[in-house]
Amino acid sequence: MKIISAFSVIAGLVAGLQVAAAGDLTGTITLKGTPPPEKEITQIKDDANCGKLHTEAVKTRFYVVGAKGELADVLVTLKGLSGKSTGASAEPAMIDQKGCEYIPYVMAVQTGQKIVVKNSDPVMHNIHPTPAVAGNEEINKAQMPGGADLSLSFPTAENFLRIKCDVHPWMFSYVTVVDHPYFAVSGKDGSFTIKNVPPGKYTLVAMHRKAAAAGVEKEIEVTADGAKADFTLEAK
Secondary structure, three states: OHHHHHHHHHHHHHHHHHHHHOEEEEEEEEEEOOOOOOOEOHHHHHOOOOHHHOOOOOEOOOOOEOOOOEEOOOEEEEOOOOOOOOHHHOOOEEEEEOOOOEEOOEEEEEOOOOEEEEEOOOOOEEEEEEOOOOOOOOOOEEEOOOOOOEEEOOOOOEEEEEEEOOOOOOOEEEEEEEOOOOEEEOOOOOEEEEEEEOOEEEEEEEEEOOOEEEEEEEEEEEEOOEEEOOEEEEOO
């Protein structure tokens, strides 16, 4: 019994050291050039129910760019790590319908991770994922104002899986499904953080729906102290 206990302690210490050795991968995404101007979504203003939810004009969100070119909504992920998803035990992600828009516009989850869809609007919406990859189910569910949350989950990796609302045809959200936990989406300041990356050499990919839909790659090495990798994408 003492021998078994000793082995258990050693195994626990080794596991703890392995976790401690993982580092955070950080960076910033910058946009080079001037993106096309965003267009007003006049359908919202013209809609009797949705129009009164806004006091200002609502525009498209193709490029969310800061004053110094900081680019949001860029998916950053490690390449070649499929089959390592922890989505079944991950915290649920959330999509809200607010002001007749999907929030967030761009997000990422793991395969098998639960996505909770809320309706914070006083109008009916419907949730209509339109996947392009086999294995991910296309569904179409109505959601009344104040109605119960809906739940989505996708078992297969897919980039920028589109979710739309057929009631309000300007409403879109794009969900990238990743088969491992090593990814992030850049914020409004262009920054991203991928936590607890095991030490090693990797290919890091940055994808943006308009500026880099096919992805831009960079070779990196992560140590116990982490790593830093910045990307510059060009406006198109």
